[in-house]
Amino acid sequence: MVCTVNNIIETLYNPEGRFRTLTGLTLEDAQIYDPVFSYGGAIVSFKVWWNHRPYWLKCFLNRSTISEVALRRVAAQVMSMDTPYLVDYQYWGNEMLIFDDLEQPRYIDVVLMERPEGELLSRYLAEASDRQDRKGIDRVMRAFCKLGAWLLGADVVHGFLKPSNILVTPTGQLKLLNYERMQVPSMESFRDKINEDNMAVANLALGLKVLAASPAAFRALNGNSIFRTPVLRTTLLPMLATLSETTGCRPMCRIVELLMSSNYRLQQRTTLISALDALAEDDTPITAEEVSKAFTPLRDLRDGGLSRSTEPQDLSRYDEVSPVSEALRAVEWNGLWGYIDSQGREVIPLHYNWADDFREGRAVVRLDENFGLLDKEGNEVLPAVFESMDWFPEYGGVQAAYDGKVGLFDRDGQEILPMSYDWVGPMGPLVLVRREGLCGYIHPNGELALPLQYDDAYDFDQQGKALVCQQGRSFYIDMKGNEWTSATEEQPQEEEELVLG
Amino acid sequence: MYSARISRSNPILFVILIDQSGSMEELTRFNGKLIPKSEAVAMTVNILISELLYRSRREEGYRDYFEIAVLGYHGQQVVPMVGDAGHLFMRPSELAASELGRVKLEKERRLPDGRTMISVVDQRVWIRPYAGDKTPMYAALLKAYEEVKRWCQQKNHHNSYPPVIFNITDGEASDGNEAMLMELSEQIKGLSTGDGHVLLMNMHISSDQTTRPVIFAASEAELPDQRYARLLYQMSSPMPAVYHENIRRLRGIPGGEAFRGMSYNAAMTDLISMMNIGSVSVNLMDN
Structure with a gap:
């Protein structure tokens, strides 16, 4: 079942009998029930000590997101290299016992990464x-x-x-x-x-x-x-x-x-x-x-150079004030938005109905019910005629909708993807798109990669697999469209069937 | 659909509705002990909040990846259990600074070598239990509808993963009939962000261990022949495919596609598993 951070913390505060090899492993500051850890990418990293040496203990909540085989290979390679630039990186499969949310015991994989002072x-x-x-x-x-x-x-x-x-x-x-x-x-x-x-x-x-x-x-x-x-x-x-x-x-x-x-x-x-x-x-x-x-x-x-210390501005005259982003602040007074600089000067007049923060020199604004894109001089990079517009950092541009169809534009307003899809997903090796109820995938340059034939579909994961649904059936596909029964399967279904046949 | 990555600019919203009616005083088994259902549910929600908070923790501190409202309903009231009426949706940075205290939870664990150990967990507490009076579930769902609708309409939530609403109850609504509840649940399920429709999960719990629980029912045929079970089934959202693998694993039954986000006569362990599946199972906060 789902492995949670709570499950892992329970083990680390009650370590007796919970480790196959790493016995004696202790949390830093174990006497206080506030473990020092951080989370990211389905990995929880705890500051621990083992054999009188400091380490990070990395616990993997979801095996499908990180390949066990890949981690074993990385650990073997790192440990074989004699260099001051890398730290010890040990992979321990099926090492730590946790009790999942159904209170069932199971062992999970961990990595022990050296934690030098610094x-x-x-x-x-x-x-x-x-x-x-x-x-x-x-x-x-x-x-x-x-x-x-x-x-x-x-x-x-x-x-x-x-x-x-x-x-x-x-x-x-x-x-x-x-x-x-x-x-x-x-x-x-x-x-x-x-x-x-x-x-x-x-x-x-x-x-x-x-x-x-x-x-x-x-x-x-x-x-x-x-x-x-x-x-x-x-x-x-x-x-x-x-x-x-x-x-x-x-x-x-x-x-x-x-x-x-x-x-x-x-x-x-x-x-x-x-x-x-x-x-x-x-x-x-x-x-x-x-x-x-x-x-x-x-x-x-x-406005004063790198060593300038910014004087506090009087922002009380505005009804809403956004945080500084790329040196400009979106502000609103009496229902109208614009931008001020670090000295409080209105560099883009307050005549928009809404204004987003600047990102990479561009900001999405709304005029009446339509959205457009501005540069820092207040010039319209894309006119305010779109039904929706959102900055996509992965594209370095915006996703915009017009007449119900979605397209992508770069920061200079050049079309990356024509406005022909009902929905476009986040950037990845292949991009998920939907049109008339069917999903498919395109290359980042807009070329079709896998036809729009799925009733529902999801992004590709780090293993290069995506969950799709077709005619009431759910299965995984790789980037060539081959079917797989699960995200962690070693061989595609088709190949297996060929062997069996 | 149901694939938006959760980020600080595209946070996810969870709304938890908790039945606080008098029947929640009945005892149920939780961590091997008999305690009132109200206490077990409160602790389950505290565990979920701490899990969500843990998953929002990064090197520099907590990141505001989600917002959460917890509303209790009893008598004729719907009351916020975290935050307050003027500030229902709490973020990780606010939750981290607003825990009410801690309680020690003891859990008996049988290790693979045959030994039995007692694990002690220092559980953070944000909500406290309450039980008494009637079950104004309609009012609670209506409040959730209004708040979630407002949240979905905000421009900066257009790209967010759709909100997830958990309704935890042990009985029937005292303030609305079947038709009213069905109509309202359809309105709730009709709300959406650009990434899909709101998910409404109705989780009926029971302290009667002789009844067979139904978890994520794949069809009405799985339900006991009871009107209320069918109503909860119909009120609940079909679960998107991204949840199916974990649902199949929880049910222990291979196959099945059309799972509903509901339970009937579920035990507390089932409730924890269902809430984990509905919140953290799809690794949305893992960027």
């Missing part, structure tokens, strides 16, 4: 930027470039590189954490995914270089969102190009060129590795003023 890069940067620690961030930037160069040349793809998956130890050593999306050579998909870390590595290296020159940029650029690919894609890259050119920082120039010339699907690993090696050793001086100047196009920087 802090996550996300938190380190927040604190270092607040104390204007340029040297500290510079050291981390150089260490990251070395880590990145190592990672791109190693036999692993991390698959989920971000500041909260990188640890900074007290000695300044960086370590990668959380390998659930890792790809290793023993996996069939490894070759296809070998370049998956490239964008994130390039993005992090450039972001850290900027922060090392101007720690204040961390807060001014909305913290760790500086490392998000959509932000890089839509906002930061031109400014990074300006900064690298004006300062003459050649390794930065090289990485920016790689990003710009690759349509954001960076595949030149060898070139990127040498640029990272060069950036790790580069001493081109970059000043906070140069960063501020290069980033001037960002509205929040234009």
Whole structure:
């Protein structure tokens, strides 16, 4: 039955007889009934101690979301590699006894991940930027470039590189954490995914270089969102190009060129590795003023620069005030919405009936009953003629409906998907669509992948399977449309039937 | 449909309606002990709230992935059991700061090696039990309809997973006849977000362990020959396919497609399982 976090917590506070091998495992602060843990991706991660060493204990609530075989392979690969950049990662199948919500006992799989002393890069940067620690961030930037160069040349793809998956130890050593999306050579998909870390590595290296020159940029650029690919894609890259050119920082120039010339699907690993090696050793001086100047196009920087401390504004004159998003605030007075900047100036007049927050330089607004899309100057990127409009971060654009049909537009108002479907699902390797009561799947470029023949259908999961219903029957399909009886089945039904036949 | 990912900008809404009529004072078995149904139900809802809260917890703290209203009904009243009349829908960040206390739950566990151990769980408490007077279920469903309708109409909920309403009861409505309840439940089930219709789950519980419980009935033929069982079946939502695998596992019967979100004569363990299936089983908060 359903395994819950409550079930796992019960075991961890009553561990006697509950572990096959990890006996003696204890929760950090076990005397207080408030376990230190976090949750995400159907994985609950607890801070624990075992054999006098600190670990994260990762418990998997749902086997179908994470492949047991893949995790075993990742653990075997990680434990065989002698590198300071990875931590111990041990997979223990059928290890921990829980009692499910029907009070039935069963063993679940766990991973024990080493927990070295240190802090996550996300938190380190927040604190270092607040104390204007340029040297500290510079050291981390150089260490990251070395880590990145190592990672791109190693036999692993991390698959989920971000500041909260990188640890900074007290000695300044960086370590990668959380390998659930890792790809290793023993996996069939490894070759296809070998370049998956490239964008994130390039993005992090450039972001850290900027922060090392101007720690204040961390807060001014909305913290760790500086490392998000959509932000890089839509906002930061031109400014990074300006900064690298004006300062003459050649390794930065090289990485920016790689990003710009690759349509954001960076595949030149060898070139990127040498640029990272060069950036790790580069001493081109970059000043906070140069960063501020290069980033001037960002509205929040234009109003005073990166080191400006924002004065509190008098917002009492408005009936509703939204949080600041991309340096602008949606505000409402007397039923009409518009936007103000950090100094309280109305930069987009209050004449909309509703206004959403800005995302990637665009905001959805409603005029009477119709929705449109604005840029930060208040120009209509898409006119207010649509019945509904929602920002889709996965697309970097909006999903809009007109005359009952849904289509997709990019942030410049260009059509990605024509308005011919009744419903379009979230972005994935294949996108779920529905028309006239039947569901099917399209490629992200709009081409039909699987015909509209299902009465109901769901998104593809991480194992590449999707639950569908057809003529009263539910079953799983893979991305070629082959039928499977369950999400975790090893062979498709058709093949099995062929063998049996 | 029923595939929207839950996020802070697209949260999910749960509404739990709890029968607090006098019959809820009857004893039922919960964690091996006989306690009033009102206490067992309150503890079950506390367990569900803590589970939802746990699943909203990230490295930096709680994220507001869901909103929840818990409404008790007794006499002629429908009363909020978390939050207040002016603020019915509570978010994780608010729930985390508003627990009323903790109670120690003891559970007897038989380990695979044959030993019997007592597990002690420190359960967080948000709602307290109450039992007395009549069963104004119609008024409770009407309140749920009005609040959920308002929630669905908000522009920023258009892309949200459809709200899920759990109605936990041990008896019949004292304030509405069959036709009124059917009409209202159809109106509730007709509410929707862009991702599908609202799910209404009616969970009838019983302390009589000699009666056979019906869980997620796959057809009316599974029900006992009782008018009220059929009414609850008809009032309840057909469960979308994404829930079917877990429902089949809970029922222990292979096959079946047209499951209704209902139970009749369910025990407390069934209630916990059903609420877990209706809330956390589809891993919607797992991004």
